[in-house]
Amino acid sequence: MHASELYVGLMSGTSLDGVDAALVEISEGKSRLVHAIFQVFDDDLRQELLALNQAGHNELLRASLAGNALASRYTSAVQTLLNETMHPVLAISAIGCHGQTIRHRPDLGFTIQIGNAALLAELTGISVITDFRSRDIAAGGQGAPLxxxxxxxxxxxxxxxxxxxxxxxxxxxxxxxxxxxxxxxxxxxxxxxxxxxxxxxxxxxxxxxxxxxxxxxxxxxxxxxxxxxxxxxxxxxxxxxxxxxxxxxxxxxxxxxxxxxxxxxxxxxxxxxxxxxxxxxxxxxxxxxxxxxxxxxxxxxxxxxxxxxxxxPLKLTDEFGIGTDWVEATAFAWLAYRTRHSQPGNLPEVTGAQGPRILGAIYNA
CATH class of the missing domain: 3.30.420.40 (ATPase, nucleotide binding domain)
Known part of the structure; x- marks a missing residue:
């Protein structure tokens, strides 16, 4: 039994258009979307993230620098979200950050999502939970969809x-x-x-x-x-x-x-x-x-x-109180909650993993 907690979910997906940020209240595992925003990526960052999906010159350095830039963008999104809802940093239990996928090769046993979670925790003063896919892949799963x-x-x-x-x-x-x-x-x-x-x-x-x-x-x-x-x-x-x-x-x-x-x-x-x-x-x-x-x-x-x-009938998730644009960001807030409370976040029937696993790496504030 857990009291109501607030989490921030961050999602920047394959479309590479920007970051969705959702403030989510979770009580007894039930989620309520409080507020959500979208912040667009500038074109230079978007083009670099697109380029990093393929092998290229000096890509380790470039991926690290792009990860730092993403941490800065994620921080801006979190700060805007909290400012608009007038919530203090200390009210947030954790940030669930998917990170930006630049490689996904479960067939080879790995996946890479960049975003420098350590820097994000430092910049926001909030604990960050990230790298949700890797544990599922280590357990023989696809690591996605989560x-x-x-x-x-x-x-x-x-x-x-x-x-x-x-x-x-x-x-x-x-x-x-x-x-x-x-x-x-x-x-x-x-x-x-x-x-x-x-x-x-x-x-x-x-x-x-x-x-x-x-x-x-x-x-x-x-x-x-x-x-x-x-x-x-x-x-x-x-x-x-x-x-x-x-x-x-x-x-x-x-x-x-x-x-x-x-x-x-x-x-x-x-x-x-x-x-x-x-x-x-x-x-x-x-x-x-x-x-x-x-x-x-x-x-x-x-x-x-x-x-x-x-x-x-073809409907929209808006009918459940979560707009179509915010489902995935809300999901990663929920996954962060699961990790914080030592609960599995994957479904083996979905990913093919050998069993339920507690997902994610935690960077405490």
Missing amino acids: VPAFHAAAFRSAQRNRVIVNIGGISNLTWLPATGAVTGFDCGPGNLLLDGWTQRHLGSPFDRDGAWAASGILIPELLHNMLDFAFFSAAPPKSTGRDMFHLEWLQAFLYGSYAPADVQATLLELSARSITDAIRRHCGEADEIYLCGGGAHNTALRKRLAEMLAPL
Whole structure:
């Protein structure tokens, strides 16, 4: 039995757009989102983080410097969050910081999230819990996705079979049956390829509302060839990231002189199809589906998902009191709570780990 505590959750994901910060009140394991903010990454940091996803010159030094820069950005987000809610530093039990993934290779037994948690603890004066994925990987798991454990705690129903779909850079789903084991896995690229293709051809960070994709025409052979990629048919547990899906991966499928808008339309269909196929294969008794993540704002993608999943109702996690943009940041506040109280944070049925594990490394204030 624990009294109510306040945690800050920080999430900067595969989309590389910035950091989500959530102030979360947790009592008896139940979470309430108090306030949340988003702070955008400046272009130089974003480009460096993108470059660090691949091998490059002097990358150990560059990754360390980028980690320091991230700690500074995270600190700014925490301070803004506390200022806006008028909470003192001493009121916060801990910060749960996912860190920025620059490598994710569970097949080789490692994952790397940078962010210099020691510096973050020093700058904020708040204990920091980070590196949540590594212990799960050490136990033979994928280290991701980790949010299904939080989805089960926050969104599960004893009467309804639910699917939670998070569409970030990578899309992942959580299967929450009314009875039985919770499962979840990465489906494939969510916004990652859509954003990258938009940036290359329009110079914009993303395709607002999917308008550019909606202007194009589906290329059936391109869609077929991409969906034939082994990851999509692989059985869970499975996870992925920029190590697997990137514009060079896409380029290998572009045999013809396709119009860029048509490629964008096909990438949107790829995201929708990979999510829908995963639900059909692994969540056959679903009653309702809830979306979260940045992709939930893509009007064209939501419309396509609704068409493909009909008659199942497609809703947003806002109905549970946690807006679509804040679910993952809230999840990492909850995971920090679990670590603080020596409780497991992973679901072996999701990640494939040998058993439940207490996740994360603690940097005390």
